[in-house]
Amino acid sequence: GAVVSQHPSWVICKSGTSVKIECRSLDFQATTMFWYRQFPKQSLMLMATSNEGSKATYEQGVEKDKFLINHASLTLSTLTVTSAHPEDSSFYICSAREASNTGELFFGEGSRLTVL
Amino acid sequence: KQEVTQIPAALSVPEGENLVLNCSFTDSAIYNLQWFRQDPGKGLTSLLLIQSSQREQTSGRLNASLDKSSGRSTLYIAASQPGDSATYLCAVDNQGGKLIFGQGTELSVKP
Numbered sequence: 001g002a003v004v005s006q007h008p009s010w011v012i013c014k015s016g017t018s019v020k021i022e023c024r025s026l027d028f029q030a031t032t033m034f035w036y037r038q039f040p041k042q043s044l045m046l047m048a049t050s051n052e053g054s055k056a057t058y059e060q061g062v063e064k065d066k067f068l069i070n071h072a073s074l075t076l077s078t079l080t081v082t083s084a085h086p087e088d089s090s091f092y093i094c095s096a097r098e099a100s101n102t103g104e105l106f107f108g109e110g111s112r113l114t115v116l
Numbered sequence: 117k118q119e120v121t122q123i124p125a126a127l128s129v130p131e132g133e134n135l136v137l138n139c140s141f142t143d144s145a146i147y148n149l150q151w152f153r154q155d156p157g158k159g160l161t162s163l164l165l166i167q168s169s170q171r172e173q174t175s176g177r178l179n180a181s182l183d184k185s186s187g188r189s190t191l192y193i194a195a196s197q198p199g200d201s202a203t204y205l206c207a208v209d210n211q212g213g214k215l216i217f218g219q220g221t222e223l224s225v226k227p
Contacts, residue, residue, distance in 0.1 A: 043217040109159040
């Protein structure tokens with residue numbers, strides 16, 4: 001199957017700093033990528049849809065100025081958590097859809113953010 | 117609004133047992149349904165994808181069924197092994213690629 005890579009896989013930062021997480025589709029092009037967050041023992045919640053060359057679409061309740069998303073190329077989307085606070089500590093996972101008829105989505109390995 | 121529910125939340129079985137995980141969804145107008153496996157602290161591994169026009173998909177010891185009219189899907193695992201221990205998530209796509217996830221079933225297979 002297609003491969004989606006996230007970096008970093010684990011990051012610790014101080015409160016008030018910004019953290020950037022990258023999501024790359026390694027062997028296919030993805031015009032659309034999705035960002036999810038997952039709190040411990042909970043399921044994944046969609047944060048935003050990242051569209052190549054245009055602004056991201058955010059789900060209700062997600063602050064677009066807090067979670068900046070950039071999709072500058074067909075293989076890379078970035079999520080920047082600005083002015084991070086401890087409540088932003090979570091597992092962030094991206095997905096990308098291969099351009100095929102099945103619509104199957106492939107997920108990255110996730111990035112665990114801990115804000116001190 | 118689509119809602120996805122998984123039952124049970126947790127399941128513990130002895131090695132070798134066959135088991136069924138359940139997933140239900142409220143809006144039957146889905147594009148596809150996907151089952152994933154998640155190991156602790158890890159990302160998602162896609163197990164099976166069922167298109168809305170399909171009734172089931174099989175991969176090795178795994179079989180997933182889909183009944184759109186009743187809003188249900190099941191994941192059948194045959195001859196369970198300790199390595200199958202993980203959280204299993206089902207997710208529906210109402211088209212567009214935005215997945216709505218269930219809460220997951222945490223499976224433990226005891227040797």
